[in-house]
Amino acid sequence: MIRINLLPHREIKRAARQRQFNFLAGGVVTLGLLTALLIHSLIAGKISAQAERNHFLEKHITQLNKEIASIKKLKEQIQVMLARKQVVEKLQGNRAVEVHLLDQLARRLPPGVYLRSIRQQNNVITLAGYAESNARVSNLMRNLDASPWLQAPKLIEIKSATVNNLRTSAFALTVKLAVPGQKSQGR
Template sequence: MNIRINLLPHREARRKQKQAAFVALLAAGAVAGAAVVLLVGAWNASRIAVQNQRNLVLKTASAELDKKIGEIRTLKEEIEALKARQQAVEDLQGDRNQSVYLLDELVRQTPEGVVLKSFRQDGRKVTLSGYAQSQERVSELLRNVSGPSPWLEAPNLTEIKATTLDKSKTGRKVVEFQVDVALKRPREQDAAGDGTGAASPKLAKAAPQERD
């Protein structure tokens, strides 16, 4: 007796089960992939938000720093302007006494044999005119002014010639000259006074009293 068993429905059922399991596995993989993508996207979004927040903090700090730098620059400019005004006031105060210092210094630096007939001041430039016994006396005057003089500097001989004095009965020849010199300011003397032996304004002003 032969028994025949039809296994086709059973195989079909197993194949459908496998297909269903495969579809379920694909669905689970898709869900897992979507979850991973969402998690990675959320993490990236959080990192971008954190970086944007840091950038905002840095931008705010940079703006505050630029503002402080601008305030410091403005403050420095105001300080320099105040220094310039203070220096201008000091120069004006010093210039008021320049005539006194100039006359006293000319008496000091003019050697024997030299007579000054006039001088003209134009700002810090002084033009001296006079007579000398010889050219050597004129050279001595130039050396005195360019050397230890605390108030005069940069002598420039602009004219020198032999002439006869108008009231001379003997017709003696003398040397007529014209020299341009520059006046020093008190701050220039202070800058150059250390180690040069140049007299300060107070010493220069007090010198005539000591000489008397």
């Protein structure tokens, strides 16, 4: 006898294809989600690693900035100490100059000339005093000009004055200090 299949075979095949499609779609979605999760975890790991490197670099940059600040402070202290050293060396080098200055003034002072004040500002010495005559002041200026320690005497003023009932000439003059062995200016 002939067998007739009355079962809806098309619907069964359609249902089988639908199940297969759903299974494949679920697999693709799952695979997509797993891929997205994997990519997310890789990117998150790289971001975390870069954040750690950035933190490491920031920590070392902060440390280096502190070291740079301490180096700058040390350099400033060195500059201050060098300036002090130069002042001390200058004082050591010039300590005999005042002795020579007073010695030269005593040796070059002619009779009849009396000094009232001696002032020094840098290398300029201002002398003020009394002389028995204008000629004695001239003689003093020639004597000072002949000194190796003094140069370029310049008369500021000379006027008549009376000291202890004696008629004298009050004078003021400047002279430049010239240390032998160093370059002198204005000679």
